[in-house]
Amino acid sequence: MKSFFFDFLYLLASALRTFCIFLFLESFLNATKTRRRMLGYIAFYIIISSEYLFLDVPIVTFLLNIIGLFILTLFYKDDLKRKVLGIIFIYTISLFSESFSLIYDHYLDLSIFKQGNYSSYIGVIVTPIIMFVFVIIYRHYKNSQESIHLPTRYWLAVLLVPISCIAMMLIVSTVLISPWQYLSVEIILFSITLSVFLITEKQISFFIQEAEAKSIKAQNLYYLKQFEEINKSNNTIRSIQHDMNNHFLALQALAEKDKSRDIYQYISSLREELGKTKSIDSGNPTIDSILNAKINSANKSGKKMSVSLQVPNKLPIDDVDVTILLGNLLDNAIDHSSGDIYVLIRFTSGRLLLLCENPTAVTPEKSNRFYKTTKEYSLMHGYGLINMQRIATKYSGEVQCNIENGVFTTRILLYLSSPCV
Numbered sequence: 001m002k003s004f005f006f007d008f009l010y011l012l013a014s015a016l017r018t019f020c021i022f023l024f025l026e027s028f029l030n031a032t033k034t035r036r037r038m039l040g041y042i043a044f045y046i047i048i049s050s051e052y053l054f055l056d057v058p059i060v061t062f063l064l065n066i067i068g069l070f071i072l073t074l075f076y077k078d079d080l081k082r083k084v085l086g087i088i089f090i091y092t093i094s095l096f097s098e099s100f101s102l103i104y105d106h107y108l109d110l111s112i113f114k115q116g117n118y119s120s121y122i123g124v125i126v127t128p129i130i131m132f133v134f135v136i137i138y139r140h141y142k143n144s145q146e147s148i149h150l151p152t153r154y155w156l157a158v159l160l161v162p163i164s165c166i167a168m169m170l171i172v173s174t175v176l177i178s179p180w181q182y183l184s185v186e187i188i189l190f191s192i193t194l195s196v197f198l199i200t201e202k203q204i205s206f207f208i209q210e211a212e213a214k215s216i217k218a219q220n221l222y223y224l225k226q227f228e229e230i231n232k233s234n235n236t237i238r239s240i241q242h243d244m245n246n247h248f249l250a251l252q253a254l255a256e257k258d259k260s261r262d263i264y265q266y267i268s269s270l271r272e273e274l275g276k277t278k279s280i281d282s283g284n285p286t287i288d289s290i291l292n293a294k295i296n297s298a299n300k301s302g303k304k305m306s307v308s309l310q311v312p313n314k315l316p317i318d319d320v321d322v323t324i325l326l327g328n329l330l331d332n333a334i335d336h337s338s339g340d341i342y343v344l345i346r347f348t349s350g351r352l353l354l355l356c357e358n359p360t361a362v363t364p365e366k367s368n369r370f371y372k373t374t375k376e377y378s379l380m381h382g383y384g385l386i387n388m389q390r391i392a393t394k395y396s397g398e399v400q401c402n403i404e405n406g407v408f409t410t411r412i413l414l415y416l417s418s419p420c421v
Helices: 004-028 036-054 058-073 080-104 121-145 152-172 179-256 260-277 285-300 319-336 383-394
Strands: 305-310 341-348 351-359 398-404 407-415
Touching (some): 004 036, 004 058, 004 121, 036 058, 080 121, 121 152, 152 179, 285 305, 285 319, 285 341, 305 319, 319 407
Parallel strands (some): 305 341
Antiparallel strands (some): 351 407
16 A cells, blocks of 8 residues: 655656656757757656656556657657667666566566566665666766767766665665655655756766867867868959960960960969869858868879769758868868878768778778877867868767778768758
8 A cells, every 4th residue: 555655755856757767868869949848858757757756557657658758758859660679678667667666576467467566665766766866867868979078077076976775775775674664765866866966967067068069169169260261262263364365465475476385284274273262163162262272282282182062052951060161071081091082072961971082001990980089289179070070960870980091981971951052
């Protein structure tokens, strides 16, 4: 028979479980900036808790949880497949946590259609704390995937607190004390765990903001560098265009003197000079400027860059994003290539594909999905791929890096709307 003490503990545990779901979905899905999302979680908690207090039938609890989780995912921007995957993940974690408590208490009298009579003080609090441990581990994995490196000692300390709380609950459960004493101990341990939740969120937010600030600073410096490089390349082109009248006058003078051999040599040298400065003219000024600047940079490094280009005059993507994305992609290829570079840029059916292949004599160490920088003073570098991935995520895309048969391949796919013409 359930009691007031157990119901009170359940409401606390339900709040903790709802917060675990919030932490997981905030990490797993892309949230929209709306207060309605918070109201959705509050409504979810009220409905689930009310079902327990007034009905408590497992099949109804299951359906309300699934429907409630699905409604919560509507506040996020991801596609249906990822939302369903998120629901499956978090509910599986929840079921595993509950199963642990049921097995510990030897509670096997389960029926999905009958009202439940489970009333273990230890189990009701341990369940959401186990969920918390799983969510913390997942968030650590997610942050490391996004190159947000939090100290290992920090994560160990965060995990130690809830695990210690579980151990203390198991010990307390073997001592014969009054319900009020037991309730007091549970509330204290619950408060400790909740405090860890809040401190964890503050710390993670701090580390993420610090990483984003460094990334944005590196991005702005890089964009300025690209602008100067493109401007320098354009100035060279304008200078040659300005000199074209003088070139024609020189050719006219040679023609009047019937010096065909000198004309041939003059034209050859002029074509060679023009070839170094201008080779791409797709009609898209941003992409053309970046490609021409990088082709010149590759030529100075003794490398050739061949380009296959199919883009409209205007793409539905911010010029700053294009500059950082394409600039970092080509800079990495130029810096690390041991030979000629191949670049493919193609826009079809709302998808923009950037592909870069270059031979490499060195296989860098891989970290998560990417390869670590081989540049000297690596702490000053490495933000290129982070910014590329951030921009790809902004357009629901991805960045893939791979080395096979001595060829380093970087593939970037973005999902855009219809192009502007």
